[in-house]
Amino acid sequence: MSDEFVRVGRLRDVPPGKLKQVRCAGQDVTIANVSGTIYAFDAYCPHAAWPLAWSGVEVGPPARLRCGLHGWLFDLTSGDAILPPEPQCLPIWETRVVGEHIEVRPAAAGQPAAK
Ligand code: FES
Structure with missing residues (x-):
């Protein structure tokens, strides 16, 4: 896979929350917008593959995602699961906003995504 950023959408398509x-x-x-900051992560829950777009975000800090099926809680800055605790549970992608466009790329292996 390329390590270049890829344009995946417009900022206006993912409003805060x-x-x-x-x-x-x-x-x-x-893609998640948590109080104006864009996060990106693998689309399916590592517990039982629920589509994480059907979840809720919490402002934090740190910015968090609560899975909509069984309630696992993830730190979107690191990918760590908070409940139940498990380090680097959810693969996080790097993000950047260029003008009105959201761009993403996979984080380097073993590294939390730089912001
Ligand atoms: S599928 Fe996400 S917590 Fe179970």
């Missing part, structure tokens, strides 16, 4: 699932380089990725 909302999530959206997109495709990037053949993978499903979910």
Whole structure:
């Protein structure tokens, strides 16, 4: 997979508090807007593969995602699960906003996404 950023949507399509699932380089990725900061992560819950776009975000800090099926809680800055505790549970993608566009790329292996 390329390590370049890929444009996946417009900022106006993901207003604060909302999530959206997109495709990037053949993978499903979910974008979240938490109080104006964009996060991206693998689209399916590592517990039982629930689509994480059907979840809720919490402002924090740290910014968090609560899975809509069984309630696992993830730190969106690191990918760590908070409940139940498990380090680097959810693969986080790097994000950037260029003008009105959201761009993502996978974080380097073993590294939390830089913001
Ligand atoms: S599928 Fe997400 S917590 Fe169970």
